[in-house]
Amino acid sequence: MSMTAQRSLRRHIDGGARGVALGVFRSARPKQWVKSVLVLAAPFVSGQLADTAVLLATVLAFVAFSLVASAVYLFNDALDAAADRAHPTKCERPVASGVVSVPVAYAASAILLAAGTAIGALAGWQLLLVLGAYCGLQLGYCLGWKHQPVIDLCIVASGFLLRAIAGGVAAGIALSQWFLLVTAFGSLFMVAGKRFAEMVLYERTGARIRDALAKYSTSYLRFVWATSAAIAIMSYCLWAFEIRGGSGGDIWAVISMVPFVVAVLRYAVDVDGGNAGEPEEIALRDRVLQVLGLAWVGALALSVYL
Structure with a gap:
């Protein structure tokens, strides 16, 4: 084999190996x-x-x-x-x-x-x-x-x-039991919202994404995410009063409820419109939601670390 052919083969192998490595990296999400x-x-x-x-x-x-x-x-x-x-x-x-x-x-x-x-x-x-x-x-x-x-x-x-x-x-x-409840139902809210968005897409275009969607209805998924959001908000409010009982941080724990509730309601706008396909994408593109998130984290930090 000539030197030119050898170099061509080596480049092909190297390119293929890089392609596979990149493909594995992409598949790792x-x-x-x-x-x-x-x-x-x-x-x-x-x-x-x-x-x-x-x-x-x-x-x-x-x-x-x-x-x-x-x-x-x-x-x-x-x-x-x-x-x-x-x-x-x-x-x-x-x-x-x-x-x-x-x-x-x-x-x-x-x-x-x-x-x-x-x-x-x-x-x-x-x-x-x-x-x-x-x-x-x-x-x-x-x-x-x-x-x-x-x-x-x-x-x-x-x-x-x-x-x-x-x-x-x-x-x-x-x-805390309240921490677990907020996380559990907040997670269910986002997941049900994502399925709701997929269901809306299915009804609009007929492009079914998941087999399980055939057994859901938009009204049922709306019930799930709305119920989950309500329980998450209630649990967070109860938790907020527990975070720093009897300390100066109490006021900030209470204040943190405001951006938390508004952020959930803001996110629910995307869910209701069928645009909640990927939660991380919504968080990255919605500037108002980002500001609310920062305000919530800031108020929560003050309540815990003040």
């Missing part, structure tokens, strides 16, 4: 790692985030959850590769399009799972239990529970809740 920021919630509201040991445990929980979640995404893409090829948009995913082969996707998933578990072990066995629960639920979702109405909503919402719990158990922080 790095944008979704922002969800793992929820591990900061418990240390933040407990007033211990500035503690070095707590911060280190929280960072470990963040990295562990991000890697394990990426492992699940890769596993799901490999499992659904054949079905995704027939989908109008999912066919562009790296695994479905053939950029990343199914065996490579499974191998990458196993590597990420092992890495996430190893990092989680550094923070303690309690975090491993939470990661195990997350993996069990998500794998069940991938293998068929995603086609079961209501069950699919609860499993997706549990992913947010378990992230919040992970931050607490990794740092050894006791979790």
Whole structure:
């Protein structure tokens, strides 16, 4: 083989390897790692985030959850590769399009799972239990529970809740019942809103996105997200009065209710319009919602750390 041919072959191999690596990275959904920021919630509201040991445990929980979640995404893409090829948009995913082969996707998933578990072990066995629960639920979702109405909503919402719990158990922080209720129903509100948006799209265009949508109606999903929003608001208000009982931070805890409630109502506008497909995209493009979020975090920080 000539030198020119050898160089051409080497460039082709290198380009292919880079393409596969990039495809694996895309399939890992790095944008979704922002969800793992929820591990900061418990240390933040407990007033211990500035503690070095707590911060280190929280960072470990963040990295562990991000890697394990990426492992699940890769596993799901490999499992659904054949079905995704027939989908109008999912066919562009790296695994479905053939950029990343199914065996490579499974191998990458196993590597990420092992890495996430190893990092989680550094923070303690309690975090491993939470990661195990997350993996069990998500794998069940991938293998068929995603086609079961209501069950699919609860499993997706549990992913947010378990992230919040992970931050607490990794740092050894006791979790308030109100904290868990706000997180659980706030998560269900966002998930039901996303399904509502998918249902609206289905009714407008006929482009069904999920099999479970055939068993839902927009009125039912509206009931779920509206109920979840109401419970989340009520739980937060009760929690806010508990945060700093009898201290000077009480007034800021009460004030924090205002931006929290307004932010939920603002987000509900997008949900009601069928535009809540991806919560993180709404948060990134809605400047008013960002201001409300900052005001809420600021008031909450003053109530906890003042």
